[in-house]
Amino acid sequence: MTYHRPTRLKEALSICAAHDVVVLGGGTDIFPANEGRDLRGEILDLTAVDGLAGIMKTDAGWRIGATTRWSDVIRADLPAAFDALKQAASEVGSVQIQNSATVAGNLCNASPAADGVPPLLVLDAMIEIASVKGQRVVPLADFVLHVRKTALAPDEIVTAILVPDGTGRSAFTKLGARKYLVISIAMVAVRLQVSGGVIERAAVAVGACSPVAQRLGGFEAALIGAALANPGRWQAALRADIEGVLDPIDDIRADAGYRAGAVLDLVNRTILKAAM
16 A cells, blocks of 8 residues: 655645545545455545645635534534534534544545535535646536546545535434434435525425435425415425435335435425524
């Protein structure tokens, strides 16, 4: 094994361009996947790269550095729009995993059950990507392409998650067999702006019920102008998106029918939770 641990981004990008590397953040996905064996090949550890960790407010919104840990998200002073992300952070593995696992690593792993994806989708998150050739920014919805597949080229590194709009309130609900160290059966993130009990803006994302977490666009449109006191108004639109947008599977945790029914309940509960 060849182990690279650069301290500057320029150096990390040069190594990534010149070598076939496995990029390491917190290592909480890579080490379990290696099943106890020594890591092989070339490893590029980003945890010492200056400027890749931390959360900051910018003129364009919020910037979450690629090596920011989930425990950093939990402790950060963020507006209510980030509550769903904080709630998801508190359910990523165990406390020990939260202290090591990185936000960007959760996205790059591209698991259908990645806890961080639905909350970031409802925040309209963008992914900042760099290589020796330059920098580009893509929407999160265009970054995670399929199970274990992202839009990253072999010579590229995720440098940050960008959130352009931190308004509204949000909430996250996860269904699993237990509280911690569990892969989701289904999960939902919701971000709302509400005035006088009426929904003015809405974003709803569902994870673990399709190869990639999905926004429910038709349902979001149906929520606009709806009164929180009248949830019956949006049930037909919610069922239509569950049937038309999601693609739940049968596996050892739950069958597709159970997942679809669970999402119906989770969405309604999470809307009320976000509006509180």
